[in-house]
Amino acid sequence: PEDQFVPDPNKKTLVILGTGWGSVALLKKLDTENYNVVVISPRNYFLFTPLLPSCTTGQIEHRSIMEPVRQILRHKKAAVKYYEAEATQIDHARKVIKITDNSEIKGTITENEVPYDMLVIGVGAENATFGIPGVRDHSCFLKEIRDAQAIRTKIMDCVETAAFKDQATEEIDRLLHMVVVGGGPTGVEFAGELRDFFDDDIKKLIPDIADRFKVTLIEALPNVLPMFSKQLIDYTESTFKEEHIEIKTKTMVKKVTDKSVEAVITHPDGSKETVTIPYGLLVWATGNALRPIVKDLMSQIPAQKDSRRGLAVNEYMVVQGTRDIWAVGDCAVAGYAPTAQVASQEGAFLAGLFNNMAKTEALENKIRELSSNLNLKPGNTAEITQEIETVEKRLRRTRDVKPFHYSHQGSLAYIGSEKAVADVAWLNGNVASGGKLTYFFWRSAYLSMCFSTRNRVLVSLDWIKAKIYGRDVSRE
Ligand code: FAD
Ligand code: NAD
Structure with a gap:
């Protein structure tokens, strides 16, 4: 391989934004000899998000699910340029991208422009807050590594503060009340991991406060996990009951303060009640919102006027109303759910398309x-x-390139106490299963999906380590 990136004036410059599921799947399969490839992302690693909830309790150490982008690019046939920067604006008329170095250490230059002939946008999404007051200031999110680290620290801070000498009972109850808003898979998986942490480790280490620990999952809709079959929703809800995780459905959070959430419950008779729920830790997992760069590009393109949830793309992932711009993953609207499975298939499709275009x-x-x-x-x-x-x-x-076709392999989620739920496509049909066996399937499926062998080894060792020695409860 050529070690040095020397742009070839005879080749087109292909710029890829982001190092998430969509962009990395594209990079994996792309023949980089055909283009001058430039990658721009503020995150110099790929993150295996399915195991992120396990990092919040130390079941898995965060570095086990990160893969440095430099390592990924090292194996490409022709050298690829990587800039650790945030793309702040796409000027699609001039075909340039404005980039900013937002990291802590700054050089003399922090802003620049990168020209492109072809552009792929794979910047993912932000956390949705729906403008609900107090959410940004007081809650933790669960999207990035630093979010999981912040949660891990906060859990232990709440526990140690609750165990402080002569702490008032009411305050112990507040501090040990962990509230999760959003009953999608992120909220459900986190609630399950949290309960495991308490049952497996905290109970043993700090038994005097253990029985006051409580997890509440708040969901605005009538049930959690709407993408799973009815049978698995019921299974999850009954498992949570056994695990003492309280699910409050038809409950919409309206306001958040530093110590409590205000929510409106809709009762079966249609009447509404406003309740105040004190908490020690609040995790906000209510889904996705648009990133500013995506919003800005959409405002420049008349064909995107009616699109609300992201960049509307055609069946070849071309951003509607543009030429030479493609979008993949959570920032693209192609008619599929915003999942890693979809993003990686879209990325792989684009790699095939670009390899084909060069051919x-x-x-x-x-x-x-x-x-x-x-x-x-x-x-x-x-x-x-x-x-x-x-x-x-x-x-x-x-x-003769066929348009993108998504093949759904199924949905999988961990629900705590070594149980998982799975809706899996099997021999032209669907199999719904939940329980311990599904949990082993969940583990092996996620292990096989990890980016590299190094990740697989690290994750396996973390599981073994936690089983033998328990999770590490030091507060960093
Ligand atoms: P991402 O993977 O989010 O990557 C976006 C990239 O863009 C990042 O590298 C980011 O740093 C970069 N970026 C951001 N802003 C800019 C900018 N301005 N300029 C340049 N780069 C930028 N899906 C599943 O299918 N199965 C699961 O089990 C699953 N579990 C999940 C668990 C959690 C906790 C979460 C949060 C999500 C989970 N998902 C799962 C969803 C899945 O992670 C997303 O759908 C997927 O990450 C989308 O891929 P993406 O490439 O669009 O975005
Ligand atoms: P989501 O959009 O799937 O769920 C968010 C939930 O929050 C919704 O059910 C919504 O009704 C609820 N909500 C919104 N506002 C609320 C409020 N004010 N009060 C109470 N509840 C409120 O979000 P997610 O779980 O973060 O998932 C995002 C995407 O990532 C989805 O596509 C999901 O499938 C995917 N994902 C998949 C897995 C998996 O397959 N295991 C795990 C995590 C995420």
Whole structure:
């Protein structure tokens, strides 16, 4: 491989924004010899999000699910340029991207522009707060590594403060009340991990406060995990009951303060009640919102006027109303749920598309070259014509690119006490299962999906370590 990135003026510059599921799946399969590839992301690693809830309790150490982007790029055929920066604006008329170094250490230059011929946007999404007062100031999110680290520290801070000498009973109850808002898979998995942590470790280490620990999951809709089948929703709800995780459905949080949440409960008879729920730790997991760069681009393009949830793309992932811009993952609206599974399939599709486009161009050049040979070498006409025909045939095959088709492998979620739920596609049908066996399936499926062997080894060792020695409860 070429170690140095030297842009080739004969190749197009392909800029990829983000190092998440969509962008990394694209990079994995892309033949980087065909383009001058530039990657821009404020995060210099790929994060395996499915195991992020386990990092909040120390069941898994955070570095086990991170893969440095430099390591990923090292194995590419041709060198790829990486800038650790945030793309702040896409000027699609001038075909340039404005980038800013927002990290702690700054050089003399912190802002710049990167030109592109082709652009892929894979910047993911932000946490939705719906403008509810107090959410940003007082709650933890669960999207990035630093979120999981902050939660891990806060859990132990709440526990140690609750165990403080002569702490008032009411205050102990507040501090040990962990409230999770949002009954999607993020909220459910986190609540399960939290309960495990208490039952497996805290109870043993600090028995005097253990029976006051409480987890409440608040969901605005009538049930949790809306993407799972009814049977698995019921299974999750009954498992949570056994685990003493209280689920408050039809309950909408309206306001958050530093020590309590205010929520409106809709009762079965339709009447509404406003309640105040004191908490020690609040985790906010109510889904996705648009990133500013995506919002800004949408405002520049008339064809995106009616799109609300992200960049509307066509079946080839081209951003509607633009040329040479593609979008993948949570920032793109292609008619699928914002999941890692969708993002990685979209990224892999684009890699195939771009590899194909390069092949097409090469074949077209070959035909042009052969055609000019026809005039230069009249003696070889028959031979050259036959060669042109062969190349044209290959060109037709290469050009025939099928649109993106998502293949759903199923939904999986961990629900605590070594139980998981799975809706999995199986022999043209669907299999719904929940319980311990599903938990082993969940573990092996996620282990096999980890980015690298190094990640797989680290995650396995973390599981073994936690089983033998318990989770590390030191507060960093
Ligand atoms: P991301 O993976 O979020 O990556 C976005 C990238 O863009 C990041 O590298 C980010 O740093 C970068 N970026 C952000 N802003 C900019 C900018 N301005 N300029 C340049 N780069 C930028 N899905 C599943 O299918 N199965 C699961 O089990 C699962 N579990 C999950 C658990 C948790 C806790 C969470 C939060 C999500 C989970 N998901 C799961 C959803 C899944 O993680 C997302 O759908 C997926 O990450 C989307 O991929 P993406 O590439 O669009 O975005
Ligand atoms: P989500 O959008 O799936 O769920 C958020 C929930 O919060 C919704 O059910 C919503 O009704 C509720 N909510 C919103 N506002 C509320 C309020 N004010 N008060 C109470 N409840 C409120 O979000 P998520 O769980 O973060 O998941 C995001 C995406 O990532 C989804 O596509 C999900 O499938 C995917 N994901 C998948 C897995 C998995 O497969 N195991 C795990 C995590 C995330």
